[in-house]
Amino acid sequence: MEFNYTDEHIEIRKMVREFAxxxxxxxxxxxxxxxxxxMNNVHELAKHDLMGVAYPDENGGGGxxxxxxxxxVEEVSAACLATGSIMTAHYLGFDALYLAxxxxxxxxxxxPAYTGEKLxxxxxxxxxAGTDMSANKTTAVLDGEHYVLNGVKHFITNGAYADFLTVxxxxxxxxxxxxxxxxxxxxxxxxxxxxxxxxxxxIRGARTHEIIFKDCRVPKENLIGAEGEGYKIALxxxxxxxxxxxxxxxxxxxxxxxxxxxxxxxxEVFGNTISNYQGIQWMIAEMATDVEAARMLTxxxxxxxxxxxxxxKEAAMAKxxxxxxxxxxxxxxxxxxxxxxxxxxxxxERMYRDQRILELFEGTSQVxxxxxxxxxxK
Amino acid sequence: xxIIVCVKQVPDTTExxxxxxxxxxxxxxxxxxxxxxDKNAIxxxxxxxxxxxxxxxxxxxxxPQAKEALKECLAMGADDAILISDRAFAGADTWATSxxxxxxxxxxxxxxxxxxxxxxxxGDTAQVGPGIAEWLDISQITYVQRINNYENGLINAERVxxxxxxxxxxxxxxxxxxxxxxxxxxxxxxxxxRRAAKAEIPxxxxxxxxxxxxxxxxxxxxxFVKRIFTPELRNKGQIFTGEARETSKELAEKIINLxxx
Numbered sequence: 283m284e285f286n287y288t289d290e291h292i293e294i295r296k297m298v299r300e301f302a303x304x305x306x307x308x309x310x311x312x313x314x315x316x317x318x319x320x321m322n323n324v325h326e327l328a329k330h331d332l333m334g335v336a337y338p339d340e341n342g343g344g345g346x347x348x349x350x351x352x353x354x355v356e357e358v359s360a361a362c363l364a365t366g367s368i369m370t371a372h373y374l375g376f377d378a379l380y381l382a383x384x385x386x387x388x389x390x391x392x393x394p395a396y397t398g399e400k401l402x403x404x405x406x407x408x409x410x411a412g413t414d415m416s417a418n419k420t421t422a423v424l425d426g427e428h429y430v431l432n433g434v435k436h437f438i439t440n441g442a443y444a445d446f447l448t449v450x451x452x453x454x455x456x457x458x459x460x461x462x463x464x465x466x467x468x469x470x471x472x473x474x475x476x477x478x479x480x481x482x483x484x485i486r487g488a489r490t491h492e493i494i495f496k497d498c499r500v501p502k503e504n505l506i507g508a509e510g511e512g513y514k515i516a517l518x519x520x521x522x523x524x525x526x527x528x529x530x531x532x533x534x535x536x537x538x539x540x541x542x543x544x545x546x547x548x549x550e551v552f553g554n555t556i557s558n559y560q561g562i563q564w565m566i567a568e569m570a571t572d573v574e575a576a577r578m579l580t581x582x583x584x585x586x587x588x589x590x591x592x593x594x595k596e597a598a599m600a601k602x603x604x605x606x607x608x609x610x611x612x613x614x615x616x617x618x619x620x621x622x623x624x625x626x627x628x629x630x631e632r633m634y635r636d637q638r639i640l641e642l643f644e645g646t647s648q649v650x651x652x653x654x655x656x657x658x659x660k
Numbered sequence: 661x662x663i664i665v666c667v668k669q670v671p672d673t674t675e676x677x678x679x680x681x682x683x684x685x686x687x688x689x690x691x692x693x694x695x696x697x698d699k700n701a702i703x704x705x706x707x708x709x710x711x712x713x714x715x716x717x718x719x720x721x722x723x724p725q726a727k728e729a730l731k732e733c734l735a736m737g738a739d740d741a742i743l744i745s746d747r748a749f750a751g752a753d754t755w756a757t758s759x760x761x762x763x764x765x766x767x768x769x770x771x772x773x774x775x776x777x778x779x780x781x782x783g784d785t786a787q788v789g790p791g792i793a794e795w796l797d798i799s800q801i802t803y804v805q806r807i808n809n810y811e812n813g814l815i816n817a818e819r820v821x822x823x824x825x826x827x828x829x830x831x832x833x834x835x836x837x838x839x840x841x842x843x844x845x846x847x848x849x850x851x852x853x854r855r856a857a858k859a860e861i862p863x864x865x866x867x868x869x870x871x872x873x874x875x876x877x878x879x880x881x882x883x884f885v886k887r888i889f890t891p892e893l894r895n896k897g898q899i900f901t902g903e904a905r906e907t908s909k910e911l912a913e914k915i916i917n918l919x920x921x
Binding site: 289305346 | 731735847848849850851852853854856857858
């Protein structure tokens with residue numbers, strides 16, 4: 283099978299790159315410094331049809347294919363990984379509706395999310411339930427026309443700003459994983475409190491918050507799918523979301539590589555630019571190979587997404603490989619910058635900090651390995 | 661409001677490659693962009709359309725590769741794009757270019773406004789916009805920094821002059837050439853980009869627009885480019901320091917000795 287970019291892929295990359303470099307990149311350092319959620323970036327993404335790239339255009343989505351979406355995420359992330367994270371968290375936040383929502387839920391929440399009119403958040407992780415999703419403690423009890431939610435979520439990206447969150451809670455604890463359900467909770471619903479905001483190492487603009495549910499009454503029409511389907515939906519959403527994370531990693535790694543190449547051509551030691559020394563040349567070669575391998579694996583998995591088939595193993599591989607490759611790349615890129623790479627004036631300093639999360643969220647590398655080996659050894 | 665925007669695809673480089681026979685630019689092989697001032701014109705047209713309704717057509721006179729420039733304008737939000745292309749148009753100076761574009765515009769039918777960037781960054785003459793207005797015998801407002809409003813067939817705009825601006829009201833149809841300061845051109849959207857990638861762009865030839873081939877291209881050009889070159893860096897010159905009474909005497913003597921006056 284030969285991989286070829288279509289004309290549309292090339293045009294979309296050019297468009298997103300120009301936009302990202304012109305609008306997002308200049309703000310990246312400031313967002314990192316001020317720890318502020320860049321709502322203006324969210325509006326810009328919406329204005330340029332980037333909040334629902336591979337979703338049907340008859341409902342307001344971009345109408346493009348999943349490879350185009352990966353390209354868009356990649357280019358946004360190369361300019362500002364925090365914004366890339368907000369973008370993928372938004373997709374994660376509404377994908378459950380795409381997979382299992384009914385028409386009235388789609389009209390009210392999903393289609394406005396495609397255009398960016400509504401911002402979404404994915405609300406699953408708890409202090410005692412990250413890797414072990416099934417240890418979910420948040421409960422949802424049916425009471426008349428409402429489900430009553432009680433529990434604490436944390437590390438929720440977009441959580442404090444989203445117009446709606448897809449919240450996973452246990453409707454039947456005795457059934458363990460099969461007792462999990464997923465609900466749409468609107469911003470400002472009484473009983474849902476935005477708790478403390480996190481002080482992160484990197485992607486600081488992609489603010490994450492604790493979300494506390496105290497007798498939060500959610501209309502029963504906001505149940506997505508049926509009771510007990512939450513776990514299955516969560517897995518499917520996270521699988522699909524892994525392509526986005528892989529694309530983020532590729533974008534960041536490319537940006538780090540580009541900045542290392544530029545620096546290597548300028549910096550002189552012992553009368554020559556460092557690009558003339560084989561040690562540096564070999565590092566650049568390794569970095570470029572890592573980026574390209576990560577990119578091709580990511581796009582391959584993105585194209586699987588289009589077929590509608592389950593691709594857990596491949597998605598996990600792409601996320602695992604790309605995130606770990608991005609670590610190798612930023613490490614070398616910073617090293618190439620020498621002392622300057624340690625200074626905040628140089629973007630590589632921020633990229634190095636930003637990168638680390640890629641191996642941790644949406645399933646740590648260890649979780650990815652569980653998924654992959656699980657597929658092979660069953 | 662029906663608007664036609666004239667754009668030009670220009671080389672994105674300060675190093676020009678010149679065909680030694682015709683002394684005109686060799687366009688193929690050099691990375692190309694939409695002339696930046698023309699992007700301001702497209703943006704102005706799109707904003708007028710948002711306010712007054714209507715349509716935005718973008719045209720360019722150029723070789724086949726100029727389609728890329730048109731696609732970029734479509735991606736920004738223009739409704740239609742037409743390429744005016746024919747071997748007969750090659751090598752045109754601003755006289756022949758404005759003639760050809762005027763004929764194309766006549767061919768396209770009704771319009772209320774023609775917008776152009778004030779000048780192209782390769783030729784820098786700023787003559788084509790005014791030339792089009794003259795060929796079509798309609799009003800023109802050049803160096804527009806702001807379009808105020810459009811009412812009862814009259815367009816009101818601010819024209820930059822040294823030290824300020826003139827407020828001018830013109831009857832439409834009219835030609836407006838725009839300054840960079842008029843707006844920030846929007847980035848294309850994803851949907852616009854997809855639409856543009858799929859778009860079929862029609863080509864109008866000399867015959868299609870009934871151009872007299874004697875008046876177009878190199879043949880129809882009363883001027884020709886003799887030489888394009890980067891000027892040599894001049895010396896810094898001499899700075900006279902001291903009291904004005906003394907330095908002015910020194911300066912005067914120097915100028916007289918050098919026989920400048």
